[in-house]
Amino acid sequence: xxxxxxxxxxxxxxxxxHAAMARTPDPRLRRLVxxxxxxxxxxxxxxxxxxxxxxxxxxxxxxxxQQTNDVHNEVVLAADVLGISTLVALRNNPQNQGxxxxxxxxxxxxxxxxxxxNGESIARCDMPGTTMEVSGQVRGVDGAPLAGAKVxxxxxxxxxxxxxxxxxxxxxxxxxxxxxxxxxxYSFRTVRPAGYPVPTHxxxxxxLRLQERHCMxxxxxxxxVSHPGCKTLITQVFxxxxxxxxxxxxxxxxxxxxxxxxxxxxxxxxxxxxxxxYYTLNYDFVLEQGASxxxxxxxx
Ligand code: BEZ
Ligand code: FE
Numbered sequence: 469x470x471x472x473x474x475x476x477x478x479x480x481x482x483x484x485x486h487a488a489m490a491r492t493p494d495p496r497l498r499r500l501v502x503x504x505x506x507x508x509x510x511x512x513x514x515x516x517x518x519x520x521x522x523x524x525x526x527x528x529x530x531x532x533x534q535q536t537n538d539v540h541n542e543v544v545l546a547a548d549v550l551g552i553s554t555l556v557a558l559r560n561n562p563q564n565q566g567x568x569x570x571x572x573x574x575x576x577x578x579x580x581x582x583x584x585x586n587g588e589s590i591a592r593c594d595m596p597g598t599t600m601e602v603s604g605q606v607r608g609v610d611g612a613p614l615a616g617a618k619v620x621x622x623x624x625x626x627x628x629x630x631x632x633x634x635x636x637x638x639x640x641x642x643x644x645x646x647x648x649x650x651x652x653x654y655s656f657r658t659v660r661p662a663g664y665p666v667p668t669h670x671x672x673x674x675x676l677r678l679q680e681r682h683c684m685x686x687x688x689x690x691x692x693v694s695h696p697g698c699k700t701l702i703t704q705v706f707x708x709x710x711x712x713x714x715x716x717x718x719x720x721x722x723x724x725x726x727x728x729x730x731x732x733x734x735x736x737x738x739x740x741x742x743x744x745x746y747y748t749l750n751y752d753f754v755l756e757q758g759a760s761x762x763x764x765x766x767x768x
Pocket of ligand 2: 574576623624688690
């Protein structure tokens with residue numbers, strides 16, 4: 469009789485579990501799961517996890533899975549508000565060659581947004597709000613402009629909703645991608661996004677309320693910048709004048725990602741500014757060499 473897996477007291481569980489998994493052929497999977505088991509078992513011992521608390525944890529995990537579907541991703545949201553997504557993004561994207569700062573992807577990126585010509589607007593309907601002109605240059609770490617780079621952008625509306633959350637907006641509103649010209653430059657028009665509350669209808673909302681945390685993100689524009697032979701940059705640029713810049717619920721703000729949202733008074737060069745003037749944002753991106761890979765989209 470093989471008795472190797474027979475548990476002899478709680479102290480033996482960790483070693484027995486490790487032994488059971490030791491033959492995992494993929495060395496990376498073996499290491500990851502072993503470390504997960506170690507840390508989870510240590511956490512259970514450290515906090516003396518009760519059975520009721522364990523049930524609550526399992527219910528949270530079940531809920532975030534069940535609340536995830538084609539148009540909403542509660543699992544990504546949970547990773548974001550726990551600081552996990554930012555930690556992974558920052559650890560995997562050091563700025564050791566002068567490359568641009570990365571940030572978490574978030575739950576709202578959709579693949580297959582429409583191709584737009586430089587200078588075109590990503591506002592696909594008549595929208596209230598203040599016009600914003602965004603432009604910049606994509607370069608390699610050697611300083612050379614990258615022609616033909618793809619600059620995929622997405623943002624919330626002036627009322628703080630992504631198009632997939634809002635029946636008033638057409639599909640793919642405030643989303644689009646641009647291809648840089650020979651000088652590496654991109655440009656587009658939009659409306660200034662508002663800061664917004666992350667979705668709180670699910671398990672993540674319950675957690676935030678229990679923690680007495682606010683649910684706000686500061687106003688930002690998302691960018692995914694890619695070029696063949698370069699590591700894809702996923703990032704966000706935040707409004708420098710935004711209320712929640714210092715308390716983002718998903719910990720996305722780092723100093724290099726605070727953009728200058730410059731306000732221009734009404735009546736200037738843009739006569740169609742609706743009396744509220746307009747904003748400009750200039751932001752350059754520097755890509756390092758590497759594999760041009762894309763993440764799985766959190767929503768369809
Ligand atoms: C976002 O920026 O789209 C986002 C990030 C984290 C949580 C919710 C939304
Ligand atoms: Fe966002």
